[in-house]
Amino acid sequence: MLQALEKLDPSRAASVLSLAARKFLPRPGDDHTPNQADQAAAEDVIRELSTKAASSRKPQTEVNTAAVQEALSREISSYLLGGVDSAEVRARVGEKGALSPSLYRVSFSLRFENSVTLWGLSKTYVVNAIAKCDQVQHFVSKIEAPNAPAHTSLFAQTPPVKHDPYTILVKCQRSGDMLIVDEAYRVYHDEVDLIGSSSALDILKRFIDRVGREVEIVILNPDETLSQPLERRKFFHDVMYHVPHGGFLINKFTNGDILRMGPAESDIPATVDLCFEVDNQKYADQLSRHGIKVDPKVRGRSYTMRNVRPRL
Amino acid sequence: MPSPFLYSTNPWIKFDIYQRYRGQRHWVWCSDFFDSRKYYLHVGAGHMPPSSNPAEIYENLRASTLDRPDFHCSTINRVKLSLKERALEWVADGSLAFEDAQDIAYQLDHAAITDWRPLLYVIHRASVRTRLREVSPAERANPISMEWTLPDVAPDEFDVLGF
Numbered sequence: 001m002l003q004a005l006e007k008l009d010p011s012r013a014a015s016v017l018s019l020a021a022r023k024f025l026p027r028p029g030d031d032h033t034p035n036q037a038d039q040a041a042a043e044d045v046i047r048e049l050s051t052k053a054a055s056s057r058k059p060q061t062e063v064n065t066a067a068v069q070e071a072l073s074r075e076i077s078s079y080l081l082g083g084v085d086s087a088e089v090r091a092r093v094g095e096k097g098a099l100s101p102s103l104y105r106v107s108f109s110l111r112f113e114n115s116v117t118l119w120g121l122s123k124t125y126v127v128n129a130i131a132k133c134d135q136v137q138h139f140v141s142k143i144e145a146p147n148a149p150a151h152t153s154l155f156a157q158t159p160p161v162k163h164d165p166y167t168i169l170v171k172c173q174r175s176g177d178m179l180i181v182d183e184a185y186r187v188y189h190d191e192v193d194l195i196g197s198s199s200a201l202d203i204l205k206r207f208i209d210r211v212g213r214e215v216e217i218v219i220l221n222p223d224e225t226l227s228q229p230l231e232r233r234k235f236f237h238d239v240m241y242h243v244p245h246g247g248f249l250i251n252k253f254t255n256g257d258i259l260r261m262g263p264a265e266s267d268i269p270a271t272v273d274l275c276f277e278v279d280n281q282k283y284a285d286q287l288s289r290h291g292i293k294v295d296p297k298v299r300g301r302s303y304t305m306r307n308v309r310p311r312l
Numbered sequence: 313m314p315s316p317f318l319y320s321t322n323p324w325i326k327f328d329i330y331q332r333y334r335g336q337r338h339w340v341w342c343s344d345f346f347d348s349r350k351y352y353l354h355v356g357a358g359h360m361p362p363s364s365n366p367a368e369i370y371e372n373l374r375a376s377t378l379d380r381p382d383f384h385c386s387t388i389n390r391v392k393l394s395l396k397e398r399a400l401e402w403v404a405d406g407s408l409a410f411e412d413a414q415d416i417a418y419q420l421d422h423a424a425i426t427d428w429r430p431l432l433y434v435i436h437r438a439s440v441r442t443r444l445r446e447v448s449p450a451e452r453a454n455p456i457s458m459e460w461t462l463p464d465v466a467p468d469e470f471d472v473l474g475f
Contacts, residue, residue, distance in 0.1 A: 014400045021397035076396040080417045089418045100424035
């Protein structure tokens with residue numbers, strides 16, 4: 001810690017650092033009038049940093065200013081993050097979706113591993129598509145709950161190929177600074193019209209429109225009667241349902257899989273963040289038209305929902 | 313007649329932080345013209361210096377982040393310091409949790425260089441006219457250039473371009 005800050009309590013140290021930083025930053029209309037003691041302490045901070053910078057760099061004013069700005073920036077970080085477990089902060093930032101894609105740790109789910117013959121993409125391709133993605137979307141659910149599953153992240157990358165252009169689309173679960181890859185697809189541009197697509201979610205929607213199957217969402221009362229009319233579509237995203245106390249939220253996939261969540265512990269809203277099902281045969285046909293053979297006989301469905309407790 | 317739009321160049325990470333922690337309301341330093349080197353319809357006060365001309369800020373930041381990464385870019389260092397200082401200020405005035413300030417500092421310190429790529433804000437002047445604050449001549453890069461700050465431009469008052 002800088003000597004100039006050593007004897008200050010934390011909130012005063014923050015105020016002095018802030019004041020020192022403002023000396024380097026134009027701030028039109030800043031009517032903040034610091035007290036003289038803070039002003040003097042801020043000047044001490046700058047003097048101390050300037051002395052350190054001068055001893056390590058060329059004594060040119062311009063170089064010194066840049067060096068002092070960088071040192072001040074590091075001091076503010078050290079004030080905010082000193083003594084904190086950086087892994088914990090990293091996980092928190094990752095959970096928010098605020099880490100750079102290349103900083104997330106990447107692993108592969110059982111679903112990805114079990115269907116590895118379907119994707120037409122190696123793990124190396126997938127990891128590269130995440131780290132060097134063209135588009136990323138980190139979803140944060142409207143609802144939080146202790147038992148909620150991980151959030152979803154989508155990545156899209158269009159490799160620079162000369163012929164037969166395609167986009168790699170990767171869907172992951174995001175837990176802290178860890179991405180767990182569930183699915184990855186090649187979306188060929190002559191199969192799915194991506195012109196004007198505005199986001200990774202938009203690409204996924206267009207892809208599912210071509211190769212998706214309709215899935216069904218059913219909300220049941222505790223006595224298993226319908227609580228509201230069932231909904232059937234190819235793509236659910238960010239849809240909120242009211243699940244009655246003791247009721248259930250059920251996802252039905254055409255491959256026979258049924259996902260039953262509940263009974264709800266109270267009258268609660270539940271969100272279906274993302275729900276779709278890929279027709280593996282249609283996907284395999286799309287790839288085979290581009291010379292890639294994959295095995296469509298794996299079971300595939302995809303969903304992320306939150307705040308409904310699974311039945312024990 | 314002044315241009316119906318105002319222009320401001322900002323790094324993507326600044327946009328992200330304001331979206332995430334400031335209720336999508338953005339503090340910006342803006343100008344009447346995108347590029348004071350070329351006037352077509354609305355004529356400006358003259359040639360703005362590179363450090364306050366949105367087009368040149370954009371070009372330079374794009375070069376430093378996407379074309380020829382510059383890990384000692386002075387604009388990046390200045391904006392980084394400015395955002396950390398803002399985080400301290402927001403904690404002090406109670407509008408940001410200390411934990412969020414930690415997360416901002418971590419995000420800034422660990423951002424990839426591409427997270428500093430430029431974005432151009434195109435602001436609808438009529439929507440923000442009453443909240444525009446003129447930058448005093450002493451604080452402008454050039455005393456005759458037209459520069460403003462806006463403390464809280466909202467999503468329905470501006471559009472964001474990246475090219």
